[in-house]
Amino acid sequence: MASSSATDTALVWFRRDLRLLDNPALHAAVRSGRKLVCVFIRETRGETPSAPGAASHWWMHHSLTRLAEDLEARGGRLTLRTGDPAELLPALAHEAGSREIYWNRADRPEVDARDCRLAGQLERTGIKARGFRASTLIDPASHLNGSDKPYRVFTPFWKAALRTLDPRDPLPAPTRLTEGADLASEALDDWNLLPSRPNWASGFEVDWTPGEAGAHARLDDFLSGPLAAYPTDRDRPDREGTSRLSPHFAWGEISPRTVWHRARDHAERGGAFQPVEKFLSEVGWRDFAIYLAHHFGDLRASNFNTQFDHFPWRDNAAGLDAWKQGQTGVPIVDAAMRQLWQTGWMHNRTRMIAASYLIKHLGVHWREGMAWFEDTLVDADLNVNAASWQWVAGSGADAAPYFRIFNPVSQGEKFDPDGCYVRRFVPELAKLDSKAIHAPWDQPERILAMAGVTLGKTYPKPIVALKQGRESALAAYQHMRDRASAAAETADAKT
Numbered sequence: 001m002a003s004s005s006a007t008d009t010a011l012v013w014f015r016r017d018l019r020l021l022d023n024p025a026l027h028a029a030v031r032s033g034r035k036l037v038c039v040f041i042r043e044t045r046g047e048t049p050s051a052p053g054a055a056s057h058w059w060m061h062h063s064l065t066r067l068a069e070d071l072e073a074r075g076g077r078l079t080l081r082t083g084d085p086a087e088l089l090p091a092l093a094h095e096a097g098s099r100e101i102y103w104n105r106a107d108r109p110e111v112d113a114r115d116c117r118l119a120g121q122l123e124r125t126g127i128k129a130r131g132f133r134a135s136t137l138i139d140p141a142s143h144l145n146g147s148d149k150p151y152r153v154f155t156p157f158w159k160a161a162l163r164t165l166d167p168r169d170p171l172p173a174p175t176r177l178t179e180g181a182d183l184a185s186e187a188l189d190d191w192n193l194l195p196s197r198p199n200w201a202s203g204f205e206v207d208w209t210p211g212e213a214g215a216h217a218r219l220d221d222f223l224s225g226p227l228a229a230y231p232t233d234r235d236r237p238d239r240e241g242t243s244r245l246s247p248h249f250a251w252g253e254i255s256p257r258t259v260w261h262r263a264r265d266h267a268e269r270g271g272a273f274q275p276v277e278k279f280l281s282e283v284g285w286r287d288f289a290i291y292l293a294h295h296f297g298d299l300r301a302s303n304f305n306t307q308f309d310h311f312p313w314r315d316n317a318a319g320l321d322a323w324k325q326g327q328t329g330v331p332i333v334d335a336a337m338r339q340l341w342q343t344g345w346m347h348n349r350t351r352m353i354a355a356s357y358l359i360k361h362l363g364v365h366w367r368e369g370m371a372w373f374e375d376t377l378v379d380a381d382l383n384v385n386a387a388s389w390q391w392v393a394g395s396g397a398d399a400a401p402y403f404r405i406f407n408p409v410s411q412g413e414k415f416d417p418d419g420c421y422v423r424r425f426v427p428e429l430a431k432l433d434s435k436a437i438h439a440p441w442d443q444p445e446r447i448l449a450m451a452g453v454t455l456g457k458t459y460p461k462p463i464v465a466l467k468q469g470r471e472s473a474l475a476a477y478q479h480m481r482d483r484a485s486a487a488a489e490t491a492d493a494k495t
């Protein structure tokens with residue numbers, strides 16, 4: 001048991017809020033005037049269904065390293081433990097001699113429910129649990145439509161938000177921390193979060209700087225550069241046209257409030273308003289995904305539109321495998337999947353193209369694609385990922401209609417017109433010109449030979465003909481509609 005008295009130490013439980021600036025739980029704990037004990041728990045129970053995937057583990061390792069350094073620079077320390085928070089938190093509070101635990105809400109339905117129970121359990125043992133909202137611009141609970149119902153469509157959701165939204169200024173980062181008890185900590189290296197044999201994350205370091213400072217540097221670069229052309233360039237996977245803040249958001253290294261204020265200040269100081277508005281509306285989509293989970297439950301588990309419960313998904317293990325490996329024979333899809341593997345990230349436009357291809361041309365359940373993204377994206381965010389997969393599938397809230405099937409060739413020609421994106425990630429096609437590169441199967445042998453391409457040898461033939469994939473997708477959709485109406489008629493007959 002620590003020497004500090006039971007009332008002068010506060011426990012701060014860090015989770016996906018690995019930052020000092022605008023961290024409501026940390027701020028409140030510091031304001032309480034108590035000494036602090038900061039902990040991060042690698043959960044083995046409770047949060048397991050939403051445990052980070054392999055690429056997120058890579059990020060988590062580096063982000064925790066940075067957070068520990070930032071705390072130490074201010075006189076604090078990060079204690080690491082592994083286990084079930086329901087068991088560990090009371091024990092840690094006891095060790096630290098603390099009667100107050102501060103944390104930011106996880107904004108995941110199952111985790112928030114668990115934490116609510118945990119708060120009750122702590123209160124019963126005389127430990128006060130203080131929860132804060134930290135990861136959204138909008139408070140999901142109070143943002144309702146005119147009929148006091150949750151929004152289901154993004155545009156009215158966001159329009160109403162913009163009418164009332166006035167996010168407070170970001171809370172300052174503490175300059176000095178007073179460390180409470182010096183608790184035993186596990187060693188981060190012992191968690192084995194980094195891949196070694198093989199080190200598939202070697203390419204990640206080129207693209208990413210995890211941690212709060214990395215997040216701010218990324219935002220600075222974006223505001224002073226790509227933001228100006230964001231409304232058009234955001235759709236171009238061949239350009240560095242977006243902020244690439246998503247993994248920093250996913251780990252809470254920067255808050256949406258900070259981003260909001262920095263972007264608005266930038267516009268007010270002479271940057272154009274329109275790009276800022278477009279950019280912030282995308283940040284709004286992130287809020288919307290969290291909002292949907294808050295009101296409608298976990299979108300990972302079930303179709304938002306229950307008609308899709310009748311969808312005849314195909315058992316297409318070979319197709320799924322080729323998709324994961326970037327070997328479908330469709331250049332823009334393969335480039336996207338290889339970008340994901342090499343960098344841990346994929347451009348939004350190509351996420352839509354690759355997801356649509358898997359779901360529609362290959363007939364594979366959106367949940368399979370979602371799971372692969374959860375494992376391989378450094379920005380894997382369970383709410384946003386599930387909402388996005390359902391958006392593409394047509395089963396989600398405010399989703400793209402299922403029958404609007406992306407043609408990967410015309411998408412490639414439109415959004416990667418010079419073929420630079422495909423050339424970068426599918427080098428075996430690099431010598432094809434920009435016209436040929438998106439549909440090599442349509443090219444005469446002579447053109448392919450001149451570019452050193454032999455389909456089926458140096459690069460796969462398409463695993464499914466696009467026309468045939470589209471037709472079977474539409475047939476499956478019709479099948480679902482027939483089954484859903486038959487089921488509705490049966491249900492009506494029973495009532």
Ligand SMILES: Cc1cc2nc3c(=O)[nH]c(=O)nc-3n(C[C@H](O)[C@H](O)[C@H](O)COP(=O)(O)OP(=O)(O)OC[C@H]3O[C@@H](n4cnc5c(N)ncnc54)[C@H](O)[C@@H]3O)c2cc1C
Binds near residue numbers: 385
């Ligand atoms: C199938 C699919 C799966 C996805 N999975 C994830 C995921 O796991 N994690 C994730 O953060 N994003 C996901 N997205 C959304 C989007 O692709 C990424 O947020 C975006 O590409 C990140 O790049 P950026 O930071 O440069 O975005 P920017 O264009 O700079 O946007 C700024 C921020 O707004 C948010 N944002 C942007 N687009 C979207 C969107 N369509 N939906 C919700 N929020 C958005 C992100 O937080 C992003 O960092 C997914 C999209 C699709 C189609």
